[in-house]
Amino acid sequence: MNTKALIGVLVFLLFITWSIKGFAKTAEATTTVNIRSAPSTSAKILGVFPKGFKAQVLTSSGGWVKISYDGIVGYVKADYIKLTKDAKVSNVVKSSATSKQTVAQMPTATVLKDNARVRSDKSTSSKILKTLSKGSKVYILSREQNGWIKVKTADGVVGYMAYYLLKMSSTSSTKMSSRGGYDRENEVAYNGTLADRILEFAKNFLGVRYRYGGSSPSTGFDCSGFVQYVFRNFGIRLERTAADMAASNGVRISPSELKPGDLVFFDTDGGRNYINHVGIYIGNGQYIHASSARRCVTISNLTSKYGTSFMMAKRVIR
Structure with a gap:
């Protein structure tokens, strides 16, 4: 040749x-x-x-x-x-080629906190491309792995933002409830909007297999690994075991005060003297958890077998 x-x-x-x-x-x-x-x-x-x-x-x-x-x-x-x-990587950081008509059709979201960061990748260690103030609008491009949203800012910067920093518009495919509130009865703050986001994210993993010691959707979850994984994606750090979560995280509430997003704890051995299971309350007497009995992430009633060993509830969404 x-x-x-x-x-x-x-x-x-x-x-x-x-x-x-x-x-x-x-x-x-x-x-x-x-x-x-x-x-x-x-x-x-x-x-x-x-x-x-x-x-x-x-x-x-x-x-x-x-x-x-x-x-x-x-x-x-x-x-x-x-x-x-996917578009070319070189077009990801910044692009002005999107037409006004295309931008107008994109779903939008409102930034919930000041100094909210737009990053170059789906990681808190990645480069910060831009910081946004509370109330800023962004366009939603796609929903990514592990609680990240790909966005485009008003001046054309394209990057990634953590899910909990954004409130989706009613036209977004990832529509969230706008309800919120404050529990005046016991003076424990409650962020209903954030709870809705957390629960929607948690339900993505229904059917993921149970694995003792597991803390990833790709390999499986145990009960506390599932709860810790879900809340970590919204900036809420919890202890690794159910017993440690119950001892160290959040504010204890009575069963009558349960709201979506609260943690529910159990002693599945029946002795009612040690906490060994945890789930996330979703409302109407139900909670989502990684069940060793059903061998997957599932939804159960508080009146089920686990429910009869209910020990306590705590609120970590504030």
């Missing part, structure tokens, strides 16, 4: 590589789906791809898609995901 031909081949390969990187495919789960070791429903389950979350697409064939999600590489059924093409 002569030099010109070799250069031509190299240029072609570089173009292909650039194109793949610039327009990589992304998969978004339309329902929580198992990640398997091979393209077969009988293959080993490596983890879970939760509803509403995104993953990198590696290959697709025969009704199966190979993805990379949260450190796991495996296969998911194509029926349970939707594929999109």
